[in-house]
Amino acid sequence: MHRLREPPSALAQPVKAFIHYLASEKRHSPRTCDSYQRDLCRLAGWLGESGVAGWADVQTQTLRRYVATLAREGLNGRSIARHLSAIRRFFDYQLREKAVTDNPAVGLKAPKSGRRLPGVADVDQLARLLDAAPEDPLEIRDLAMFELMYSSGLRLAELVGLDLPALDLRGAEVRVLGKGGRERLLPVGSRARQALEQWLSVRPSLADDGQPAVFVSRRGDRLSRRSVQARLTRWGLCQCADQKLHPHLLRHSFASHLLESSGDLRAVQELLGHADIATTQVYTHLDFQHLARVYDQSHPRAKRGARRADT
Structure with missing residues (x-):
């Protein structure tokens, strides 16, 4: 341009x-x-x-x-x-302001563009990344963040906005405030709960007095979105990940892996906090792509593009 x-x-x-x-x-x-x-x-x-x-x-x-x-x-x-x-x-x-007599933009629509499917990490790769042992308080914090995002499908803004009263580790759930001020209660998996317990035990050594944020920086204040992105990228590089890691990748992987296992689109919609199920349906395309690859690799008559020689 x-x-x-x-x-x-x-x-x-x-x-x-x-x-x-x-x-x-x-x-x-x-x-x-x-x-x-x-x-x-x-x-x-x-x-x-x-x-x-x-x-x-x-x-x-x-x-x-x-x-x-x-x-x-x-x-x-x-x-x-x-x-x-x-x-x-x-x-x-x-x-x-009576500066114009009409709105010439009314009724104008943007051209449609192909919907880009979200990236998804392989289950085994994510397991390797999340099984890595943290070596200092910041890495303990990072692992707790990443486990929670993958366990519960949190958006980045929901993660950094999380305050201590929203966590109920005894009940294995977390309350988040999503888009449009919509609140939802999400389950927290056992591995995420363990990582959070470990982080909360060392958090007082970093957090400022009276700081409500669950995740804090080395300065003791609420962690920023950019810092979470940078730390996740660093984690992937240190663990030799096959692809660049970013917060949305963990959320997309949560949704796709859950849908592959359950097939319950409505439940995934509720967990993700999507107001419209059409937003969630993109994961059905991801799921079909996975099934199609398995079909192509495994079915004896799966060469769908091949033509019979005797026709």
């Missing part, structure tokens, strides 16, 4: 006002505001280079050309949909 020039003031100033509105009136997080600003500034720069003087001059056909530009630059359907969501909301704000 070539670097866009700074948009003219007539395009840039309304974006700044909108971001201020999101931050001050709607109380959106800095991260959300940054995302809106980045997407809208990209559009404003493109409009400026295209000769559009102001937001009132933007038509639906203009935005269709912009969507086509994003697609040519390699953005997938999900990323373009995020752009369109920001644009629609910005024009709604502009309508409220």
Whole structure:
């Protein structure tokens, strides 16, 4: 993508006002505001280079050309949909301010892109990685985190947001707050429980007084998402993993391995905290891929692509 020039003031100033509105009136997080600003500034720069003087001059056909530009630059359907969501909301704000007379983004849809299947680790490989013995308090913490993510299918945000009262090791369960503020109670496997007990026994040597977070850094404060990602990558390198490890890999592996064994899609949906079962159904495709490989390797007449010679 070539670097866009700074948009003219007539395009840039309304974006700044909108971001201020999101931050001050709607109380959106800095991260959300940054995302809106980045997407809208990209559009404003493109409009400026295209000769559009102001937001009132933007038509639906203009935005269709912009969507086509994003697609040519390699953005997938999900990323373009995020752009369109920001644009629609910005024009709604502009309508409220009476700066435009309609919302040209209404009804525009992003192009569909092939759904990327999540990566899954092999059961035996995960067993080798999680059976490695920790050598210091930080590694004891790391093993407890990784065991819990694989045992209970936690999202990264759910893991780092976990507080001590949410853990019930006697009852072998953990209470997490997921997307949309939805709370769910999850079982904790025996190996994860053992790893957590070991971590909680050494946690006081690291944690600040009064710190509620289950997982803390060497400085004693709540562990960040980036730190968890870095530590999992390090763990994989130290244990010579066959693939790069990342938090979502553990969650995806939890879901796929559970579905392979149980076949209960609805139960997996509940454990993952998916509001829509369609989100969970991606794991049925993974499961079929596994079954298809076994079929191809094992069935005496499994050469499905071969043609009979006597036909």
